Amino acid sequence: MSRAMIIGAGGVARVCAYKCVENSEVFSHLMIASRTKSKCDQLKSELDGRGTEIETAQVDADNVPELVELINQYKPEIVINLALPYQDLSIMDACLEAGVNYLDTANYEPLDTAKFEYKWQWAYRDRFRDAGLTAILGSGFDPGVTGVYSAYALKHEFDEIHEIDILDCNGGDHGYPFATNFNPEINIREVTAKGRYWVEGEFIETEPLEIKRSYYFEEVGERDMYLLYHEELESLAENITGIKKMRFFMTFGESYLTHLKCLENVGMTSIEPIEFEGQQIVPLQFLKAVLPDPATLGPRTNGKTNIGCIFKGVKDGKEKTYRLYNISDHQEAYKETGAQAVSYTTGVPAMIGASLVLQGQWRKAGVYNVEELDPDPFMAGMNKFGLEYIEDRDPALVP
Ligand code: NDP
Numbered sequence: 001m002s003r004a005m006i007i008g009a010g011g012v013a014r015v016c017a018y019k020c021v022e023n024s025e026v027f028s029h030l031m032i033a034s035r036t037k038s039k040c041d042q043l044k045s046e047l048d049g050r051g052t053e054i055e056t057a058q059v060d061a062d063n064v065p066e067l068v069e070l071i072n073q074y075k076p077e078i079v080i081n082l083a084l085p086y087q088d089l090s091i092m093d094a095c096l097e098a099g100v101n102y103l104d105t106a107n108y109e110p111l112d113t114a115k116f117e118y119k120w121q122w123a124y125r126d127r128f129r130d131a132g133l134t135a136i137l138g139s140g141f142d143p144g145v146t147g148v149y150s151a152y153a154l155k156h157e158f159d160e161i162h163e164i165d166i167l168d169c170n171g172g173d174h175g176y177p178f179a180t181n182f183n184p185e186i187n188i189r190e191v192t193a194k195g196r197y198w199v200e201g202e203f204i205e206t207e208p209l210e211i212k213r214s215y216y217f218e219e220v221g222e223r224d225m226y227l228l229y230h231e232e233l234e235s236l237a238e239n240i241t242g243i244k245k246m247r248f249f250m251t252f253g254e255s256y257l258t259h260l261k262c263l264e265n266v267g268m269t270s271i272e273p274i275e276f277e278g279q280q281i282v283p284l285q286f287l288k289a290v291l292p293d294p295a296t297l298g299p300r301t302n303g304k305t306n307i308g309c310i311f312k313g314v315k316d317g318k319e320k321t322y323r324l325y326n327i328s329d330h331q332e333a334y335k336e337t338g339a340q341a342v343s344y345t346t347g348v349p350a351m352i353g354a355s356l357v358l359q360g361q362w363r364k365a366g367v368y369n370v371e372e373l374d375p376d377p378f379m380a381g382m383n384k385f386g387l388e389y390i391e392d393r394d395p396a397l398v399p
Contacts, residue, residue, distance in 0.1 A: 007059065148370050174297045235371065
């Protein structure tokens with residue numbers, strides 16, 4: 001029996017709320033608070049009567065005193081931050097002030113610089129530790145499950161892991177020539193940034209989408225994928241001792257890339273504010289406003305995601321390879337929760353991470369990335385709550 005508060009009411013929050021209610025033995029009371037209260041009320045109307053007592057509220061998560069007041073009034077044991085990466089620090093500040101635990105799925109980004117770095121959130125380590133509170137960073141799929149897979153592989157399959165390739169394939173088709181499967185602003189900032197991968201203790205930088213490979217993804221098919229920088233590379237480089245090489249690849253279709261290149265060429269993906277008819281506007285935020293809302297893609301998205309990690313390392317003196325991955329179906333996710341698989345594969349791990357903090361297995365004073373905690377109860381939770389993992393002991397490797 002515990003009280004939790006979700007902040008945000010987008011696709012990921014929707015799935016997380018559905019999954020908290022499915023796990024109502026742990027989540028007996030849930031507050032859903034976000035900028036637009038009607039979205040929280042909509043979720044409550046869908047989920048009432050299923051065993052979890054739900055309340056809703058309007059909150060501006062950039063405003064720390066407002067957050068503190070709401071948290072003190074509701075008294076949750078954990079705040080699950082499913083708003084945007086820009087709100088991470090204000091929500092962490094509010095959790096410290098109100099004395100509650102914290103969990104998120106994406107690392108902090110300042111609004112005016114497209115930069116993924118954990119340094120801002122790692123700077124909270126002493127404050128959470130001294131307050132006896134837990135903060136879990138990046139409990140989505142990637143980051144999130146990819147870190148848990150890495151910790152699990154290191155615990156059960158390897159003495160040392162030397163290489164990790166994280167492969168994120170979304171084989172879904174929504175029928176639009178161009179749309180993003182989650183928040184367009186966050187998605188486009190990620191894809192248009194320079195690539196980076198880890199080799200022998202340092203990051204090597206590439207031009208955006210410079211390195212291309214193809215891979216056969218089960219239940220999706222052969223797909224082109226591109227090397228990106230992704231935030232879990234930074235924490236895994238610290239936490240997986242002995243790691244020598246790490247890369248992150250994401251698949252993109254031709255149509256997506258052609259549109260993106262064109263939008264980039266005309267300046268629509270820029271985050272530099274410009275003057276327009278007497279007002280300051282950010283081109284990327286304007287683009288977001290004209291693109292389809294990811295929340296509306298659910299009913300029209302068909303196909304599957306296939307996301308996971310390939311590990312190379314040593315066990316009992318012998319070299320070995322091993323792959324862990326998950327396949328999720330967009331339509332099945334939509335039927336169950338009203339959101340497609342990209343939100344589903346993020347919202348389920350957010351619920352599992354929060355439930356482990358509430359139940360004590362992941363309750364540890366300080367700020368942690370998921371791979372620093374015991375992967376076993378999390379892996380068991382994934383099989384129970386719809387993100388079954390698949391093991392491959394002879395995986396194809398990426399050149
Ligand atoms: P959405 O844009 O669909 O939802 C974000 C929600 O946060 C919206 O309901 C929005 O309100 C609310 N919000 C935004 N700003 C504020 C604010 N200042 N105060 C209160 N509420 C606010 O995003 P998603 O659901 O797709 O993504 C949620 C998070 O999950 C993001 O941080 C994203 O980066 C992360 N993510 C992580 C993944 C992973 O694998 N680790 C994968 C995909 C996403 P409103 O409804 O009014 O717009």
